[in-house]
Amino acid sequence: MIKTTGMKLLLLTLLSVFIISCSEDDPVIDLGAPVIKIEAENGEYKVKKGKSVLLSATVENAVKPIYSWKLDGKIISTEQEFEFGGEYAGEYFVNFRVDAENGYAEQQVKVSVLDKLPPEIDMPSMFIAYAGKDNELTAEVLYADEAHYVWKLNGMVVSEEKTYVFNEVSLGSQTLSLKVETEDGSDLKVFTITNLPVPEPELFFDDGHYRTVTNKDELRKMAVPVGKSLVLAPVICNIEDPGTFQWTVDGVTQSETSEFFTFTPSTERVYLITVTEQSTQAKAEVEVTCTKPEGTYFREKTETSKATAALAFDYVPAPGQFINYQIGSTKTRALNDLQNALNRGGAPYIGAYGGYWIVGFDHSVRNVEEKADLFIGGNAFAGWSEPGIVWVMQDVNGNGLPDDTWYELKGSETGKSETRQRYALTYYKPNKKKADVLWTDNFGGSNSVDYNGYHTQDYYFPMFIEEDYYTVVGTCLASSIDSSTGIVYARDFPWGYVDNYNTDPNRPSGHFWIEDAIQVDGSPANLTHIDFVKVHTGMAAKGNAVGEISTEPGCPTNLNF
Known part of the structure; x- marks a missing residue:
């Protein structure tokens, strides 16, 4: 008991000293002003x-x-949420303000009080x-009090419930429609x-x-210099809760059972490495070549060298409004477009995610x-970034x-829970002109790159x-x-991405450090050192009328040329 009490007194004394020290010596942290986000779209x-x-x-x-x-100009509520009564029809402009010790912020919202408020279907096409x-489709509708729902598949009524369960065996596209009706009117939307x-469950490198x-x-191939280690991990597809993994090197089972395997070869030769997810038996292989020591093939610059990247190796844009490879286009043409852009010191658009x-x-x-x-x-x-990796x-x-x-x-x-590494997204070629491009991902998600009408090429998909x-x-x-x-x-990130307005003052926009390689x-x-650079669009998102997030990268330049 005496030791415990003494320890408490000692900790309290040290804590007091720490608090006094912080209050006297540490600088005051500038939090900046409050930030308001209004819930209404x-x-x-x-x-x-x-x-x-x-x-x-x-807030x-x-x-x-x-x-x-x-x-x-009159205060009508001092709560963070407020029930606005629509007694009279008209447009009302309401200001929300927050006053805090670190500043204030204010934002105006518009409230439209209408005699009639028809439903509005708010769903992708x-x-x-x-x-x-069973594929459950639930109607997402604004202003749908006491609404009546009618789903039609290829013109035939299939449900009059809010949720329609689509279950078909035949593959391909069909036309689905939803009509929502209330006493104030109706809305109709047609879907594909x-x-x-x-x-199927799948692994690949x-x-x-x-x-x-x-x-x-x-067979995928990688390489690592002798004396260095290479961490391997497969892309995991359609496995909701992966279990243990079995790794083998040239047929010999390794002790590692996680999705990551650190391989440190000791001899310059080719190794075949396999990984199997035990619950599904999904399997992937990769060929890893152990090469000569790092730096063996380092290429010094010459009198004819360029500070900018000069060689085009691959160009595969994702779908998007700025992508214009229509029927008849070739992969060779795309690669030539990349090379010509490099020759001018630029680089072409790369479309949506990936x-x-x-x-x-x-x-x-x-x-x-x-x-x-x-x-x-x-x-x-500031306020508009389309980050690329x-x-x-x-x-x-x-x-x-x-x-x-x-x-x-x-x-x-990097490392945040909302950031997904080894994220695989599959784009599907549209079967008609001026159509959205559907996609699915390796986590079971799906969405689309939407045709917006501002860029009128027949296909956003690289044909x-x-x-x-x-x-x-x-x-x-x-x-x-x-x-x-x-x-x-499109909010900015602190640092580390192409086409991003860096908010970290120590990391200027567009500047990258090789030592950040992971x-x-x-x-x-x-x-x-490095010899090659890849940039891909790093976000699967869209901004209403402005369309998909699409990184617009420049040509890489050696800053220490």
Whole structure:
């Protein structure tokens, strides 16, 4: 008891000293002003005359906040949420304000009180379903009090409930419609529903290139210099709760049972490595070549070398409004477009999530410690960023081709729970002109890249891809789209991404450090130099009328040339 009491007194004394020290010596942290986000889309509420609507705001970064809602300069509520009664028809502009110890913020919302408020269907125009499975489609409708629902499939009524369960065996696309009717009016929307085979559990290794039904069974290859380690991890598809993994090297079972395997070869030769997920028996193979020591094939710059990337190796854009590869286009034309852009010191658009290009320098770019090594520009500005992920590779086998191992350059979002590594997204070729492009991912999600009418080419899908679908893999950041103010923003990240307005003052936009290269498990790659660069769009998101998030990268430049 005496020891315990004495220990408590000692801890209290040390805590007091720490608090006094902090209050006297540490600088005051500037939190900045509070941030308001209005819950209503585009900052507008609608309500039928005689009813009420809940006005609600989310407030961040506010110390001891005080709230107020004002109409015509008069305070009508001091709560964070407020029931606005629509007694008379008309338009009302209500100001929400927060006053806090660290500043204030104010935002206006519009409330439209209407004599009649017809329903509005708020759903995408295309759906993915899986053959022989129950696919629940629930009507998402605004202003749908006491609504009547009618679903029709190919013109035939199939349900009059809010939720329709679609279950078909035959593959392909069908026409589905939904009519929603209330006493104030009705809304009708027509959808395309595409029935696909049920996805099978699958593992595969990503080599940085797009994947189709034609090449998906090809043996993937990687390389690592002797004396260094390579962390391997497969892309996991359609396995909801992966169990243990079995790893083998040339048929010999290893002790590792997680999805990550650290391979440290001791001899310069080719190794065959396999991994099997035990609960599904899904299996993947990769061929890893152990090469000569790092630096063996380092290429010094010459009198004719360029500071910018000069060599085009691969260009596969994702679908998007700025992508214009129509029927008759070829992969050769796409690659020539990339090379011509590099010759001009630029780079082409890469479309929605996962769209990419791969380029190389005519010399090796050295990792200069504590200095930025690469510059890759973009056109981001405060409030609008379309972040792209940067990958780098050494030519460790010395053949001049990007067929070794890719390492991601980490950014501010690396390691966060909402950031998905080894995120695989599959785009499906539309079967008609001016259509949305459907996609599914390896986590069971689905959505679309929407045709918006502002760019009127027949197809947003790159039609030089002959197969019905293709898959791209990379790192996917959480959506930063914010339309709570009525204006659409694509919020900026602190650092580490192309076409991003960096908010970290120590990390200028467009500047990248080779020392940020990481293995697939997030551990440092410790690269002395690089030869190749890959950039892919890092977000699967869309911003209403402005369309899909699409990174617009510049040509990589060696900053220490």
